[in-house]
Amino acid sequence: MEKFKKRLTILNAVIEALIKGPETVKYPFGDLALPEGYRGKIEFDPDKCSGCGLCVRDCPADALQLNKKSREEYTLLYYPARCAYCGQCEDSCHHGAISHSNNLVGATTHKDDWVLVFKESKASQE
Amino acid sequence: MDKISIPIGPQHPLLKEPLSMMVDIAGEKVLGGSLRLGYVHRGIERLAQQRTYVQNVHLIERICGICSHVHTTAYCYAVEALLGIEIPPRAQYIRALMCELERIHSHLLWLGILAKHIGLETIFMHTWHDREMALDIMEEISGGRVSHAANQIGGVRFDLDEEHIDMIRGILKKLHSQVDGLVDIIETEPAAMARTKGVAPISPDMIKAYGVVGPVARASGVDIDLRRDAPLPPYDQLEVKVVTHPGGDAWARTFVRAEETRVSLNLCEKILEDLPEGDVSLRTPRRVPEGEVIIRAEAPRGELFYYLRSDGSDKPARLKVRTPTLATLSLLPVQLAEINVADIPVVLAGVDLCIACADR
Numbered sequence: 001m002e003k004f005k006k007r008l009t010i011l012n013a014v015i016e017a018l019i020k021g022p023e024t025v026k027y028p029f030g031d032l033a034l035p036e037g038y039r040g041k042i043e044f045d046p047d048k049c050s051g052c053g054l055c056v057r058d059c060p061a062d063a064l065q066l067n068k069k070s071r072e073e074y075t076l077l078y079y080p081a082r083c084a085y086c087g088q089c090e091d092s093c094h095h096g097a098i099s100h101s102n103n104l105v106g107a108t109t110h111k112d113d114w115v116l117v118f119k120e121s122k123a124s125q126e
Numbered sequence: 127m128d129k130i131s132i133p134i135g136p137q138h139p140l141l142k143e144p145l146s147m148m149v150d151i152a153g154e155k156v157l158g159g160s161l162r163l164g165y166v167h168r169g170i171e172r173l174a175q176q177r178t179y180v181q182n183v184h185l186i187e188r189i190c191g192i193c194s195h196v197h198t199t200a201y202c203y204a205v206e207a208l209l210g211i212e213i214p215p216r217a218q219y220i221r222a223l224m225c226e227l228e229r230i231h232s233h234l235l236w237l238g239i240l241a242k243h244i245g246l247e248t249i250f251m252h253t254w255h256d257r258e259m260a261l262d263i264m265e266e267i268s269g270g271r272v273s274h275a276a277n278q279i280g281g282v283r284f285d286l287d288e289e290h291i292d293m294i295r296g297i298l299k300k301l302h303s304q305v306d307g308l309v310d311i312i313e314t315e316p317a318a319m320a321r322t323k324g325v326a327p328i329s330p331d332m333i334k335a336y337g338v339v340g341p342v343a344r345a346s347g348v349d350i351d352l353r354r355d356a357p358l359p360p361y362d363q364l365e366v367k368v369v370t371h372p373g374g375d376a377w378a379r380t381f382v383r384a385e386e387t388r389v390s391l392n393l394c395e396k397i398l399e400d401l402p403e404g405d406v407s408l409r410t411p412r413r414v415p416e417g418e419v420i421i422r423a424e425a426p427r428g429e430l431f432y433y434l435r436s437d438g439s440d441k442p443a444r445l446k447v448r449t450p451t452l453a454t455l456s457l458l459p460v461q462l463a464e465i466n467v468a469d470i471p472v473v474l475a476g477v478d479l480c481i482a483c484a485d486r
């Protein structure tokens with residue numbers, strides 16, 4: 001009898017699974033519903049950046065690079081392919097210039113996307 | 127009968143990670159085996175000496191893809207010990223919560239792998255589905271499914287609000303009933319028992335001689351668990367039920383891990399209940415004073431050992447990691463002797479190896 005009952009539980013599980021449908025999402029066609037705080041694609045706010053280089057110093061993957069000529073003249077580069085999405089830069093930046101969004105990171109076929117210029121200061125643009 | 131040597135690995139459907147074994151067989155009997163390691167050696171200990179303490183948190187996290195959090199926990203406690211600081215109690219509890227969630231998902235992952243190897247594909251599907259719940263919690267609260275980046279030197283990087291706690295409680299409740307069902311199957315299902323009972327028994331003497339730790343040791347009746355014996359905070363304030371079984375065979379190892387999953391689920395609930403108020407992190411200096419420290423933590427697979435020496439700069443002078451799998455690996459050739467060829471998967475899967483941890 002016990003054994004029979006157990007068989008029924010398994011049968012229940014099977015029927016439940018059938019009704020519920022697949023557990024997986026057909027990405028990229030389905031919606032992934034990532035949590036709010038997910039560490040996805042990095043967003044950058046150039047207006048807030050002061051070029052202090054704290055993010056560059058703490059990035060464990062060498063994904064950020066600061067080319068600095070002077071206080072006013074600098075470029076901050078970001079290499080997405082090196083990034084480990086660890087969130088350290090967001091933590092290290094005191095000005096809130098870097099943040100993770102909950103977008104998933106897409107692959108790219110464009111060479112230009114391998115390096116992103118996060119900020120080019122006014123002085124260095126001239 | 128003639129002796130034949132069969133290579134298993136480094137790439138083999140039986141293994142989820144690269145490990146090379148030469149197994150000697152005669153007919154259906156296995157005579158013994160030898161091991162070759164190092165296929166996933168990444169030189170992490172050396173690399174750690176070239177990075178700052180802050181950067182190392184993320185490097186250390188990548189030693190293992192399953193128990194990543196407990197590695198950073200041990201590392202952060204080591205650095206904090208050298209700095210002479212104690213992190214806020216709320217941070218300690220959140221660290222422990224993550225450790226227990228990690229144990230749950232690690233044990234469920236392993237259970238699925240064992241089930242798959244002994245031909246119980248349905249259990250494999252169910253455990254991996256249930257494991258996803260634990261991963262969902264971790265993803266929701268930390269922002270990463272596998273690399274949680276939860277720890278930082280001086281505390282943790284996120285706080286839990288009421289909404290989080292309710293969400294975790296809800297999922298844990300669901301997980302609890304699922305795990306109860308799984309444990310029931312393991313303990314009574316004749317097919318699972320037939321494949322694991324009496325296979326590759328390890329005696330307590332062998333456990334001690336080889337220095338085996340964790341669930342494998344506990345499944346041979348050796349009553350050790352660092353969460354109780356040498357607790358890192360906050361385990362000194364939590365009561366940890368240590369599950370042991372005198373059997374020593376593959377079934378006992380399954381039983382111990384399945385029960386431990388339940389214990390961890392209860393611990394998670396206890397942690398949420400006792401969660402102290404306050405901050406979750408402290409600001410810490412970048413330079414660490416000269417000194418050396420040893421930290422031991424109970425990872426899902428047993429005792430994890432960290433040695434850290436500082437020379438006063440912002441980079442470690444030496445970091446040594448010893449992972450629980452190392453001892454288990456040395457026992458593998460012994461376990462393989464005198465078993466049936468068909469039981470090789472049970473032995474290999476039964477001890478829950480983590481090669482990436484052991485190779486680093």
Ligand code: SF4
Nearest residue numbers: 059083084086087089
């Ligand atoms: S997320 Fe981590 S790896 Fe990526 S840029 Fe920021 S610090 Fe560097």
Ligand code: SF4
Nearest residue numbers: 049050052053055093
């Ligand atoms: S992003 Fe933030 S940390 Fe990085 S250079 Fe700009 S201000 Fe400094």
